[in-house]
Amino acid sequence: MTTDRELHDHLIGQQGSRADLNTPVLILDVDALDRNIHRMAVLAADHRFALRPHAKTHKSVDIARRQIAAGAVGVCCAKIGEAEVLAAGGVTGILITSPVAAPAAIERLAKLAATAAGLMAVVDHPGVAERIDAALAGAGARLDVVIDIDPGIARTGVASAEAAVALAKVIAASPNLAYRGVQFYCGSQQHIESYADRRAAIVERTAYLQDIIAALSGAGFAPGIVTGSGTGTHRIDLELGIFTELQAGSYVFMDKQYLDxxxxxxxxxxxxxxLSVDARVVSANHSGLVTIDAGFKSLSTDGGVAVVQRGAPETAFFAFMGDEHAALIAPDIGTQLAPGDPVSLIVPHCDPTVNLYDNYHVVAGDMLVDIWPVGGRGCAR
Structure with missing residues (x-):
């Protein structure tokens, strides 16, 4: 297979070279990216919050470095595979936000803890904490851990204040673990479209978090770190002031879910x-419909459908037409566009869309300026 580098290296630095890219292709506007990184860093600093943005969004050493250079204390990774990639790229201050429980994964975690500066991981079960401690002993390493608290979706995290205290006691008795605090990520609240409704939901969940913190503090385990939040709730969480650091991730890109x-x-x-996906018209044989070369293999499907950013009427309706194709539907669009015409799309959900590509094609205006690998692509274990 011809690689992105083989296809496109010769276009780097050429004015207008974005128009010559083979499609479908993942596009990253570096100027907009840097402005987003700067805005969130300033916002967190102004409220005296630490910022540890979630790299599951971008899976990129290059973007993580930019975030840390702007003031982030580190990044979050969803899985140990992502953490291994970023740590190998020199990224420090990584927090693994999903429990590491499989025996092979625990061995990898212990090995990574011996080399990755500032590594932290969540735990939500006493038995797993004990197994991690034993693996760390074998690797001659120590690890900072935070207790993951279930915000009510029953996915991961301890389910009560009593369970949190019991787990803190196990961590305290483990010579190779150091208790640092708690994680509380309200994922199901992030995409509530109404600000008022989203705020009311977060206020209620924050009261529950405060009860957990009070129980831990009363037992002698006051959390030094309270980490969580997301792009959808960052303003509300800054106002409420319970977190010490933010994990927001999608703000670097913005997708249709958050634009809504x-x-x-x-x-x-x-x-x-x-972030966008550039595609091209490949068929235009009907007046009200054209077909583009970006289907299920090019765009995530869990967040609705893509929307036109440029190159076609913004009112055109996007409809998947299979693995390789989608339709743009609008009156007379088949007479306005011809095969080969470029179209740029705003993605429905950025995280899984990024995971479909090997590289970002980084542009400044309409010029390709670099190609960055999606290093953590497919690192789901």
Missing amino acids: CDLVDGGEPPFEVS
Whole structure:
């Protein structure tokens, strides 16, 4: 297979070279990306919050380095595979936000803890904490851990204050583990479109978190770190002031799911769209429909459908037509566009869309300026 580098290296630095890219292709507007990174860093600093953005969004050493250079204390990774990739790229201060429980994964975690500066991981079960401690002893390493708290979705995390305290006691008795605090990520609240409804949901969940913190503090385990939040709730969480650090991730890109949300209570969206998929028309034989070369293999399907950013009427309706194709439907679009014409799309959900590509094609305006690997692509274990 011809690689992105073989296809496109010769276009780097050429004015207008974005138009010559083979499609479908993942596009990253570096200027918009840097503005988004700067805005979130300033916002966190102004509220005296640490920022540890979630790299499951971008899976990129290059982007993580930019975030840390702007002031982030590190990054979050969903899986140990992502953490291994970023640590190998020199990224420090990594927090693995999903429990590591499989025996082989625990061995990898212990090995990584021996070499990765500032590594942390979540735990939500006493038995797993004990197994991690034993593996660390074998690797001659120590590991900082935070207790994952279930925010009510029954996915991961301890399910009660009593369970949190019991787990803290196990961690305290484990010579190779160091208790640092708690994680509380309200994932199901992030995409509530109404700001008022989203705020009410987070206020209720934050009261529950405060009860957990009070129980831990009363037992002698006051959390030094309270980590969580996301792009959808970052403003609310900054206002409530319970977290010590933010894990927001999608703000670097912005996708349709977050564009549909009122992030700032009626104000202008605080972040720009920096990520898109460029496609091309491949068939235009009907007046009200054209076919493009980006289907299920090019765009995530869990967040609705893509929307036109440029190259076609913004009102055109996107409809998947299979693995390789989609339709753009609008009156007379088949007479306005011809095979070969480029179209740029705002993605429905950025994280899984990024995972479909080997590389970002980084542009400044309409010029290709670099190609960055999606290093953590497929690192789901």
